[in-house]
Amino acid sequence: MSKITETEVVRILSDLISIKSVNENEIEVCNYLKELLDKHGITAKIIKLSETRANLVAEIGNNGPVLGISGHMDVVSEGDVSKWQYDPYKLTEVEGKLYGRGTADMKSGLAALVISMINIHETGTLTYGRIRLLATAGEEIVGEGAKAFQSQGYMDDICGLIIAEPSEDRIIYAHKGSMDIRVTSKGKAAHSSMPNLGYNAITPLIDFVYNANDGFKKFNQSNPLLGPPIMNATIFKGGNQVNSLPEYAETEFNIRTIPEHVNHQFVSYFNSILQQIETEQTQITIDTYMSRPPVFTTGNNSLVHHAQSFAMKYLNTSLEAQASPGVTDASDLLVDKDENFPFIMFGPGNVSQAHQVNEHVEKSIYLAFVALFTEMLPTYLKSLN
Numbered sequence: 104m105s106k107i108t109e110t111e112v113v114r115i116l117s118d119l120i121s122i123k124s125v126n127e128n129e130i131e132v133c134n135y136l137k138e139l140l141d142k143h144g145i146t147a148k149i150i151k152l153s154e155t156r157a158n159l160v161a162e163i164g165n166n167g168p169v170l171g172i173s174g175h176m177d178v179v180s181e182g183d184v185s186k187w188q189y190d191p192y193k194l195t196e197v198e199g200k201l202y203g204r205g206t207a208d209m210k211s212g213l214a215a216l217v218i219s220m221i222n223i224h225e226t227g228t229l230t231y232g233r234i235r236l237l238a239t240a241g242e243e244i245v246g247e248g249a250k251a252f253q254s255q256g257y258m259d260d261i262c263g264l265i266i267a268e269p270s271e272d273r274i275i276y277a278h279k280g281s282m283d284i285r286v287t288s289k290g291k292a293a294h295s296s297m298p299n300l301g302y303n304a305i306t307p308l309i310d311f312v313y314n315a316n317d318g319f320k321k322f323n324q325s326n327p328l329l330g331p332p333i334m335n336a337t338i339f340k341g342g343n344q345v346n347s348l349p350e351y352a353e354t355e356f357n358i359r360t361i362p363e364h365v366n367h368q369f370v371s372y373f374n375s376i377l378q379q380i381e382t383e384q385t386q387i388t389i390d391t392y393m394s395r396p397p398v399f400t401t402g403n404n405s406l407v408h409h410a411q412s413f414a415m416k417y418l419n420t421s422l423e424a425q426a427s428p429g430v431t432d433a434s435d436l437l438v439d440k441d442e443n444f445p446f447i448m449f450g451p452g453n454v455s456q457a458h459q460v461n462e463h464v465e466k467s468i469y470l471a472f473v474a475l476f477t478e479m480l481p482t483y484l485k486s487l488n
């Protein structure tokens with residue numbers, strides 16, 4: 104019974120990076136993790152979302168409070184591969200840095216959680232409580248993995264949650280929500296010299312964007328931690344020939360929400376904008392295809408304090424606890440938890456590396472987080488006894 108060696112810790116990350124789980128194919132990551140956990144006597148369960156997508160759950164400990172540890176298994180696309188210095192799907196070590204898609208966001212964090220769970224199990228250091236690994240699919244799109252875990256009851260008995268997203272330089276305990284809304288407009292094509300024979304799909308959509316932006320000022324509250332809500336029309340498309348009336352146009356909005364102005368208010372708001380501009384000729388539809396609520400906790404809890412003191416011990420640094428604008432699976436996992444719930448986002452890698460070309464994590468930081476979680480998780484649970 105011994106801890107996983109440093110060589111193996113790096114090899115596990117290397118194996119994970121070589122699985123191309125670009126918003127898809129998480130089932131291969133599940134299969135890999137299940138086999139790894141099995142080898143160390145931990146039973147894991149794969150919960151399918153589709154033929155190629157799945158969540159994985161595993162638990163150690165027999166009774167007492169349950170600490171949730173979570174990471175997503177998907178990564179974003181590598182983008183223009185010619186801009187990468189190294190193969191994005193082959194872990195490459197150069198001068199103490201480990202390069203590859205997902206090294207920061209967040210296969211190093213996921214690996215550190217899984218390995219620490221194995222270490223804790225192998226060395227028998229969990230004397231009180233349980234640790235539940237929740238590995239999710241689809242975090243980078245709409246969070247269907249987290250939504251599934253939550254609705255299936257896996258969060259019901261959880262007393263604290265750690266998400267190991269890249270956050271080696273700060274401990275995050277609250278973040279904004281996010282929404283993506285597509286508004287489409289149908290018209291009728293006609294030659295632009297005879298517009299009365301058709302209907303221009305762009306025209307009402309311009310009014311929609313204008314009215315939506317103009318009315319947004321009524322969302323004037325600001326959260327003390329998270330700041331004001333934010334809304335931007337980020338895509339506008341329509342038409343394909345300069346002398347034809349466009350028969351189709353669409354626009355998309357991204358909205359960052361706060362507890363004072365929550366997601367469903369914006370659904371109602373968009374419907375009210377539609378009513379303002381609808382005529383007999385307009386054919387406008389609104390599709391809220393992504394909606395993840397804000398996460399608001401106070402950060403006044405011993406999980407945050409434990410993370411700070413173990414950061415001092417293993418990372419040799421004093422980390423601030425902060426709120427962040429980014430979204431995590433906590434949005435969906437914590438929908439029914441209150442502001443006193445202990446939640447932290449804390450893991451290897453720097454958030455500035457996420458989704459970047461030449462993404463990397465410091466090898467020493469990755470190794471440090473394995474040691475950090477291995478000691479911190481059982482220590483935190485023991486403190487609750």
Ligand SMILES: [Zn+2]
Pocket residue numbers: 175208209242268269
């Ligand atoms: Zn991430």
